[in-house]
Amino acid sequence: MYTLLIGLLFGVITGYLGFLIYPSYVLASLTFIAGVLLFNFFMGRYFMKKLTEVFNSIEKDIKAGKADIAIEKLKTGYKYSKWQFLVKEQIDSQIGIILYANKRFDEALPYLKKSLKSNWMAMSMLAAYYYRQKDYANMKAVMEKASKANKKDSFTQCLYAYFLSETGDVDSAIAVLAKAMKKLPSDERLQNASDALKNRKKIKMQAYNTLWLQLHLAKMPEGIKQYQTLIGRQKITRR
Structure with missing residues (x-):
């Protein structure tokens, strides 16, 4: 990535200047490291701001149901991917979420596959896609990654x-909930789900309201908009 390469060059320059001021390889090494870290920190903040602006620019389009316009706006952010790590993956995650929320499941698939593991909604939608296709092996593999990357996200864990419970592995489902409750001991939804399984009942995902409905695994009531409030809950990652 350009930012890293330029950062290394900046570090070499600062290290060389440090050596000229005080001829010491230790000082030169320290100023080199400091130069690289400072450059990447400030450039990272700059590109994170740019990416945030791109994400914010599509909110009105989403609310107006203009998914294709929103996607084209998101794709303008690809130009930053040569400068900063993880930019393309974050944009692909958002595109995949928009397409899936609009029931364009097959179109969403390639984008969701490129999503960051930490993007719990994109990973949830990818797992839901495989679940709908009865591809339970891939569904489980995706959710395992999502669960590890989002240990404190109640929706992901539940x-x-x-x-797991719907595909017959109730014991593993109870184990997942038990592990999640150690991280989220006050989450009643996890406790209720665990109690339901122990009493041979189904988990009621409706407790998660819109988040659950966005997966299109249950009928969406009238008045609920697709992709409602999801952008605001997505975290932007930089590295």
Whole structure:
């Protein structure tokens, strides 16, 4: 990535200047490292701001149901991917979410596959896609990654347990919930899900309201908009 390469060059320059001021290889090494870290920190903040602007620019289009316009706007952010790590993956995640939320499942698939593991909604939608296709092996593999990357996200953990229980692995589902409750001991939804399974009942994912409905695994009530409030809950990652 350009930012890293230029950062290394900046570090070499600062290290060389440090050596000229005080001829010491230790000082030169320290100023080199400091130069690289400072350059990447400030450039990272700059590109994170740019990416945030791209994400914010599509909110009105989403609310107006103009998914294709929103996607084209998101793709303008690809130009930053040569400068900063993880930019393309974050944009692909958002595109995949928009397409899936609009029931364009097959179009969403290639984008969701490129999503970051930490993007819990994109990973949830990818797992839901495989679940719909009865591809339970891939569904489980995706949710395992999502569960590890989002240990404190109640929806991710409960969804994983739901998928496991619905495919006959109730014991593993209970184990997932038990592990999740150690991280989220006050989450009543996880406790209720665990109690339901122990009493041979189904998990009621409706407790997660819109988040659950966006997966299109249950009928969406009238008045609920697709892709509602999801952008605001997505975290932008930089490295």
